[in-house]
Amino acid sequence: NAGVTQTPKFRILKIGQSMTLQCTQDMNHNYMYWYRQDPGMGLKLIYYSVGAGITDKGEVPNGYNVSRSTTEDFPLRLELAAPSQTSVYFCASKGTESNQPQHFGDGTRLSIL
């Protein structure tokens, strides 16, 4: 009963480094999302996808890229890490019925130093 799995759970990067945050789901959900959570700011949508091969920008996409080659996986790429990207990142997935909830992973805590 894995649900949404994110790796790694914690990571420290130096400014300018790159990395990929992994997200996979086993519920055959078409919709997937990446959010960042900053203290006192709630969750902001970075990118989302409505199915394999289809991605779109959310509220705060700058500095990030995504791909969706399979239904299960939705990795988030940081190309040139900046201190402003220090945050907790959450991946979520959802079925296509309109009133279904989003299911969240446990998050990746990322620090850029």
Added chain:
Amino acid sequence: GNSVTQMEGPVTLSEEAFLTINCTYTATGYPSLFWYVQYPGEGLQLLLKATKADDKGSNKGFEATYRKETTSFHLEKGSVQVSDSAVYFCALSGFHTGTASKLTFGTGTRLQVML
């Protein structure tokens, strides 16, 4: 655009006290409304939801009623426990097709329950 406004925290209560966390929203049409809970070090979990006006969502003793006339979805619990200490997020999902059911979140309200 859509927006959600929650009362600021932290909210500190004694065990068995009554809880209300206010949530109001701005949206076009008839959005679905959700309360998510986040325990320390974990992701968000759906607590309850309501998909149309006057619906009442309930779970684990928590309740919220979708009030279209006041655009509100206040969270209530009659008797809180220490284990309810967490951050609570109100959220809405857009009504229109093509929105990919994107969620708009409030900023979260931290609840601390003391013995």
